[in-house]
Amino acid sequence: MRPILAVLLLAVALVVPVQRASAEKVGAAFNHPGVLVSRAQLDHVKANLGAEPWKPAWAALRASSFASLSYTPKPRANVECGPSSNPNNGCSDERNDAMAAYTHALQWYLTGDDRHAKKAVQIMDAWSAVITEHTGHNARLQTGWAGASFSRAAELIKHTYTGWANAGRFAGKLRTVYLPIVIAGSPNTNGNWELIMTDAAIGIAVHLDDRAAFDRAVTTWRGRLAAYVYLTTDGSLPKQAPGSRYDTRDELIGYWYGQSTFVNGLAQETCRDFGHTGWGIAAAVHVAETARHQGLDLYAEGKDRLRHAMGFHAGLQLGEPVPSWLCGGSVKPGLGPTFEVGFNALRNRMGIGMARTQRLVEQGRPAGVSHFLGWETLTHANNPA
Template sequence: MPDTPASPTATGHRRPRRRMFLAATGVATALVATFLAWPAANRADAAQAAFVHPGVVVSQAQLDFTRQKVNAGAQPWKGAYDQMKASNYASLSRQAKPRATVECGPYSDPNLGCTDEREDAIAAYTDSLVWYITRDAAYAKKSIELMDAWSGTIKDHTNSNAPLQTGWAGSSWAKAAEIIKSTYDGGWANESRFATMLRNVYLPKIIGGSNSNGNWELTMMEAATGISVFLDDQASYDKAMTKFMGRVPAYIYLDTDGDLPKTAPGSGLDTRDEIIGYWQGLSHFENGVTQETCRDFTHTGYGISSISHVAETSRIQGRDLYTGDVGTRIRYALGFQSKYELGSAPPSWLCGGTVKRGLGPVTEVGYNAMHNRLGNAMDNTQKLTVQNRPAGTNNLFVAWETLTHGDNPS
């Protein structure tokens, strides 16, 4: 059955910068209108609120835990590392394929640099992880080489999928850059050029959000928050988090929302028929069903993954969203989708009794936070997570999360 609710408390303030792992202090997360507030005014004064680095999805403490386990040969981390190291993403012979303009239409058709960009970004992140675990500088240099190739070339993303493509690639670039910037002392001559690329090519494309299917805006806000941390850009971070807090309750339903799901601010969904149409024709709602469940589980997995990633970044930066409404929604969404991904027959009210499975390697981050750290029972999610280990990559923006977050208490 779906997992039981957590108590709705949240968040905290942070301490100054560099490689610190923070404990959050609690203040209530409140529902305001149809969205969860992001109270930037409650945060520390800007002069005292420097971002924690590395602080995008993976913290210093998590990296240290992972490195210790892999070097000790402990499972599942060693197996997850071996899987990553054997992948083409970790190849030192990889040659970047940058383009000045990446053009991505619907479902990446046309695909002019879309796959190349996403995979080079995942490779840069992969290399940064291999560097940290092994201390082999060749991998840090390869990660930098890939990031430099793109920062010296790309100028724009175009066509209909441009915002989503920018979000996918930007999410991985930010994770890679954070680890290299914060942990590699061998020098990165073009770091400022890479930062300029993120600020001028990526951030403007995603920071305004999207009224498309919810996984778009969630992925875009994942990239926007990660890029903002790397840039130490408080204003962009707060803007992205405000968008994120408005989208999460419009993506994952809880019965406390009422007869209909919430809508994201600015969505233009004003009537019951419009909301039901946006929810793929779903007219009955239960805890954990998402706006894209009846589309397919693959896109649903994208949305759940990005929510978990942003919550993880926020926790590292000092505000623990897992202990409030966001965490409750993550837990129910994981439990609901995991049940049917494992093979349970859906009831007739759910997508006409037929679901399109294929959730993907997306459960580790949310499961680790909600079950391992906070102690919630999550039987279906646990079964699916363990069954799918080691979780690999979806070749878009999710990569190696059994390695980085599997049973990681840090």
């Protein structure tokens, strides 16, 4: 009996800690507000609104049409978005309304004027009352764009303002209309799609306190970032995105727009244009920033890809000669306001030298808005929090 009892006790000793660790992981509380921005970050901004570089960034936000107290939302039940948002049946309206909600949420926190909180609530309530679906070719990307901004707005209002009676209804729409689309990923489209969708997915997961969705978004990020930005340690070819049908040499080169020479920092869409590439890099950084607020350091995992990607494209955007082996000797610049969050994380927090990225970021200040990018000089420039 004693040997059997010993075996049983050993089995219990081995099983119980595993069960406890699993329960602690699933039940671990999320930090709120914690989607792209944290309370500590915004408190730092609030204390420095009269100083550089926040002062002009704050002035730009306040002067924007998104910041107006007379802003009127334009919700609809079905947002139909074709290729390049053509047809555009509610696509621009939804993106603009999501950005306006986030803009007013920021104003509420930074000023304490509850009229801005009420305006953000009005916008989100208008959409949660009617939205049921996204359709058309660009439906997944549109859901990512809008879901990213809406989740930031909802998170900030819910956790800093007490007057949102319909917060649960909006959360329900995030769960049923947005999350199922963005969490599913998009392995066979250009990488910026899946990264933007993952940006929305992790933001929604945090807002909903959904640990399973959070973990799934992180898994998608790990696979897609490695397949979006090349490092020489990857081997002679870029990594295949998990679930992607592009797996042979010819297919991968075609997927990378005919590029067959690979160097540190090259991205899957570099030879397409820098606009979409910048979106992909920015979305990858957003995921890492939100994860950081939740105690998960994805920057430690992705810093080499992110720093090389930003530096490589920043140099070319600044006018460095395009090598003949790159994209047939010609690229399409136009990065937009994409690197502020990543630069702050890697250069200011982690101390990584990023001279070209710094020049580009400082030239582009204050960063404004673009689809799912909003006011990032204000929220993240020189921000140690």
